[in-house]
Amino acid sequence: METTKITGRECDALDIQHTTLLVIGSGAAGMSAAVAARRAAGRSGKSCSITLLERNARPGTKIRISGGGKCNVTHRGAPAELLEKGYLRQNEKRFLRHALYGFANTDLLDLLHSHGVETEERADGKIFPSSGDASSVVLAFEKLLRESLVRQLFSCRVRSVERQGKRFLVTTAAGASFTADVVLLATGGVSYSRTGTTGDGLAIARSLGHSIKNPSPALAPLYTLKPSAAALSGIALRSVTLVASAGGRSVERRGDLLFTHRGFSGPAALSLSRDIGELAKSIGNVSLFVDLFPEQSAPELEEQFLFQARKSGAQMVRKYLQRCPMALLRGAFTLAPHGTLPTALLPFIMRQAALENDVTWSGLVREKRLSLLAVLKRFPLGSVREVPLDQGEVSAGGVSLSEVNPNTMQSRIVPKLFLCGELLDYAGEIGGFNLQAAFSTGWIAGTHAIDC
Ligand SMILES: Cc1cc2nc3c(=O)[nH]c(=O)nc-3n(C[C@H](O)[C@H](O)[C@H](O)COP(=O)(O)OP(=O)(O)OC[C@H]3O[C@@H](n4cnc5c(N)ncnc54)[C@H](O)[C@@H]3O)c2cc1C
Structure with missing residues (x-):
């Protein structure tokens, strides 16, 4: 089998091609899934073709901008610690447990190290490529995909996926069609839509019968109704407690807080933005306060x-x-x-x-x-009325976790459909937890997609 990389118009010209496994979305989850699928096929001696469709002209757009271009690829610690530190909700923890044990941070690092990416761990547990260059992670996965004989088609935006008898019919926006025995959806969330994540995968999953929890913001900056004085923009408060209150309810998070020209950013603001967004949606204006001396009563x-x-x-x-x-x-x-x-x-x-x-x-x-x-x-610190969904490093919401088998990532609604990555209804903390979750769920999905 040959390694093919097709872009743009060539992709549009393709018509009704059959592939064993069709992966949609070439981000962390999709690339990881395609590599894992080839390895699983190798172990079981199965012959299969794997095709990866990506709407952008190149893979891993979000990885390239992650961690400010440095890519905080994962976090130190045993899977149990990652589940705790990742600030996941209880059902999200339960769902991700198998994937994080099945393809742990150490497995991801082994894969990267064996493909030329040295990594370094910071005192706070975040792990980055030593080069300080996020694209080195994408390059390593491109190499892995080539080794895995994955046919990659770029500038191919999938418009629909339909079940036709035992197969799937996949149609692109340009009218090209593919049939596949197994489809793996890895189209990401809905924030930073300019990177290609506009929610196509959610619409596709819905059309196939899945329930979607409405996307909501997470890891987003906070824009206050009345921005702080310009003199404060750019200053950072170290290890304070940010408190958000509305309608008698309040949530808080400890961490660094950064004043921006529109409000607040930095770990405490990003981390609390999911809760603040939910409070704002259900109650209205959310008032923000900071405890400047959190360790003393x-x-x-x-x-x-x-x-x-x-x-x-x-x-x-x-x-x-x-x-x-x-x-x-x-x-x-x-x-x-x-x-x-x-x-x-x-x-x-x-x-x-x-x-x-x-x-x-x-x-x-x-x-x-x-x-x-x-x-x-x-x-x-003023108040916020809503949190900007598109500005979030991730989006919460997505395909309902109860409709996906956490041990395999196979849909419980549509046989031979696999779903992974940020498309699913979970959102983790800053610190490398989201990329790790995408790589892990992708790996588990790819492994099982070949065996089904
Ligand atoms: C600015 C920023 C910084 C971040 N920094 C970090 C960080 O340092 N550490 C961390 O852990 N996480 C970080 N994240 C979050 C992390 O990048 C994501 O959670 C992760 O990339 C999700 O992986 P994914 O594969 O599920 O989705 P994505 O990486 O979003 O990949 C989905 C892919 O599917 C493609 N696609 C979508 N629709 C279609 C379609 N119809 N047809 C074909 N292809 C389609 C998209 O173009 C995209 O390439 C950051 C996010 C942002 C926006």
Whole structure:
């Protein structure tokens, strides 16, 4: 069998070609699935043809932009730890367990290392290619696909998949048709639609009888109704707790927080965006606050202030706050080993607490001290009404997990249809969890697609 790579018009000209396994989508999940399928075929001595259709002109578009172009490909730890740290919901954890054990981060790293991608692990557990170049991961998979004799067709946007007797009929937007014994849908989520993920796979899955949970934002920046002052844009708060409240409910996340010109980004904002999006949808305006001293209760912080007042009554409170460590940093999602309040934020804190800029400890009467404590523990950041779906690193929602067998990724509705990757109704945390989930579910799907 030959390795073929066909692009553009050549693909449009193809008509009714048969393939054993047709994979739709050449992202992390689809590429992993095609490679795994060839290996499974090799083990069982089965002869089969594998075709991979991709609407873009080249594979792995999202991998190339992942991790700011550096690709946080996976995360350190045993599968059980990844399931915990990945901030998955209970049903998502149950669903992904088999895939993450079946094709673990160590399996992915072995595959990459054996195909020329050295990796390095950061102190927070995130793993990246040592080259700092996300495209090295795609190059390794392109090599794997060539070795796996996978026929790759680019600029081929699949429009429909129909069951015809024992086979599938797959038609592209340009009118080319294929028949396949097995179809594997790996078309991704719906965010960053310019990368090719516009939800085609969800429409296809729905047309085949699957239920779809409406896509919703996750790992997205927060755009506040009234953006923070321009002077704050770009400043980062280390290891704080971001709190979001609406209608008496509140959610919170610890991590670094970045002020942007439209609102907030950084690990804490991205991580909490899924919950905030849900709150906003069900309740309306969501108010944001930050606890700037998350490791100290208000009484503990007050004790510290009283001590300081006794020691240095003439010291300006603002000067003290500028040098006072906010937290002993721990946890995975921080950018630096310690943090102090950024100088640019102090005038806003003082104003919010109704304190003069030059107030000293001895001038800080009880009422003012309580006001300062209240602001430091719950500094208001404005409110959001919705979270931008397209700006999310991933989208939550997708094909209902209860309709897919987690041990094989085969549809429980349509025999010989396999589904994997972000197309499915799960969304993980930043830190390499989403690419790992895509590679793992893809691998399991590809392995079983050949055996069915
Ligand atoms: C900016 C950004 C940064 C990110 N950084 C990280 C990170 O560092 N670490 C991490 O773990 N995750 C990261 N993610 C998330 C991660 O990239 C995705 O979760 C993962 O790539 C999903 O893989 P997938 O194969 O399921 O889908 P995708 O990678 O989206 O692949 C789906 C493919 O299907 C193709 N397709 C869609 N419809 C059709 C059709 N009709 N016909 C043919 N082809 C079709 C698409 O063009 C696409 O190539 C990031 C995401 C973004 C947007």
